[in-house]
Amino acid sequence: MNRSLQRFISCAALALVLVLSVGSFSLLAKAANAGEPQGIPALREIYQDYFEIGAAISGTTLMTHEELLGKHFSSLTAENEMKPDGLQRAEGRFLFHIADRMVNYALDNGMKVRGHTLVWHAQTPDWFFKDKDGNRIDQKDVITDEDRQLVIERLENHIETVMTRYAGKVYAWDVVNEAISDDGRYILRQDSPWFRILGEDFIEIAFRKAHEVDPTAKLFYNDYNIERVYKRGRTIQMLKSLLDKGVPIHGVGIQGHWSVNDSIEEVEQAIKMYADLGLEIHITELDIGIKDVSEASLARQAEYYRKVFAMFKKYSDVITSVTLWGISDQATWRPNDNPLLFDKNKEPKPAFWAIVDTDKSWEENKALYLGL
Numbered sequence: 030m031n032r033s034l035q036r037f038i039s040c041a042a043l044a045l046v047l048v049l050s051v052g053s054f055s056l057l058a059k060a061a062n063a064g065e066p067q068g069i070p071a072l073r074e075i076y077q078d079y080f081e082i083g084a085a086i087s088g089t090t091l092m093t094h095e096e097l098l099g100k101h102f103s104s105l106t107a108e109n110e111m112k113p114d115g116l117q118r119a120e121g122r123f124l125f126h127i128a129d130r131m132v133n134y135a136l137d138n139g140m141k142v143r144g145h146t147l148v149w150h151a152q153t154p155d156w157f158f159k160d161k162d163g164n165r166i167d168q169k170d171v172i173t174d175e176d177r178q179l180v181i182e183r184l185e186n187h188i189e190t191v192m193t194r195y196a197g198k199v200y201a202w203d204v205v206n207e208a209i210s211d212d213g214r215y216i217l218r219q220d221s222p223w224f225r226i227l228g229e230d231f232i233e234i235a236f237r238k239a240h241e242v243d244p245t246a247k248l249f250y251n252d253y254n255i256e257r258v259y260k261r262g263r264t265i266q267m268l269k270s271l272l273d274k275g276v277p278i279h280g281v282g283i284q285g286h287w288s289v290n291d292s293i294e295e296v297e298q299a300i301k302m303y304a305d306l307g308l309e310i311h312i313t314e315l316d317i318g319i320k321d322v323s324e325a326s327l328a329r330q331a332e333y334y335r336k337v338f339a340m341f342k343k344y345s346d347v348i349t350s351v352t353l354w355g356i357s358d359q360a361t362w363r364p365n366d367n368p369l370l371f372d373k374n375k376e377p378k379p380a381f382w383a384i385v386d387t388d389k390s391w392e393e394n395k396a397l398y399l400g401l
């Protein structure tokens with residue numbers, strides 16, 4: 030064999046040895062890494078193939094919880110800042126700066142935004158319901174067509190101004206919040222000024238206007254306890270009658286303000302019933318309360334969160350977003366219930382570890398990721 034061929038073969042052999050040794054080194058490195066603890070995993074990565082995992086924030090927690098928010102969540106909701114009294118406290122004077130900051134943060138961090146909420150009987154300034162003389166229309170003996178038209182114009186103007194500003198940025202809106210009565214004698218709550226002035230029509234008016242302003246937005250009806258037997262039948266009745274009229278309602282928001290004593294099976298039944306209407310389902314305000322932070326209570330909360338998220342994953346074909354109503358127990362509307370995934374020091378609780386892998390216990394998940 031001539032010398033040049035010999036030289037070529039020996040160089041090729043050397044190159045092959047090098048490639049194999051580098052390859053095996055990187056495999057060894059990976060194998061070594063596999064054994065190394067990975068640290069606290071990101072929920073948004075764990076759930077990216079199931080549904081958006083979101084959190085409600087305030088202007089304050091956007092700053093104080095930014096690290097947790099950016100790492101763990103793929104969606105955010107303004108806890109109060111995008112409600113009528115947050116955006117249009119005085120007629121015609123819109124204050125968007127805090128909402129803008131939240132929306133821009135979300136877009137800069139690859140997160141979606143749920144808009145909460147356009148039409149609600151609470152946190153809505155009085156002026157929405159006053160006539161030209163400053164009298165509360167819903168408290169008058171006679172409500173005139175002029176009164177109704179004035180209130181419709183305000184409703185539609187609020188929706189138009191807000192949704193125009195966030196069109197293409199806020200992908201889903203809680204168009205109407207909490208319209209169903211807790212009193213089984215009625216479908217709609219009787220104490221809502223929207224209902225008292227406009228009757229049931231206010232819901233259709235709101236959804237049709239919302240769809241006209243931003244046809245790309247997903248429009249949700251949002252409420253609490255509509256997963257419970259006492260309320261879900263009337264909710265389905267209302268939604269079905271609107272859907273049958275072609276009202277553009279795309280989904281239902283089940284708020285999910287629960288405790289560890291609440292039935293999970295009842296929730297699962299409700300999810301199937303709303304899905305049968307052809308509606309997308311968002312769990313919009315999830316928090317699960319416990320009376321104290323004893324080891325036993327935290328473990329019970331963890332197990333409840335594990336079961337609930339296992340069930341959500343089972344229905345991820347219709348559940349497309351799960352939002353926690355806050356990030357840590359340091360900032361929650363339920364300050365005595367310790368309801369969230371992170372504790373008052375913003376550390377992961379057993380509940381956090383429980384949803385990291387719902388096929389394992391929270392202790393197993395924590396040990397695996399932290400190398401305990």
Ligand code: G3I
Binds near residue numbers: 108109151152
């Ligand atoms: O902004 C004022 C502040 O200026 C004032 O100093 C302070 C003390 O009075 O009050 C502040 O407003 C508070 C607001 O939260 C913002 O922090 C209101 O008093 C307080 O009532 C309001 O509570 C919110 C509640 O909705 C109002 O109904 C909660 O933070 C919020 O988590 C809660 O969220 C609702 C959802 O929107 C709908 N589903 C139920 C859920 C829980 O109620």
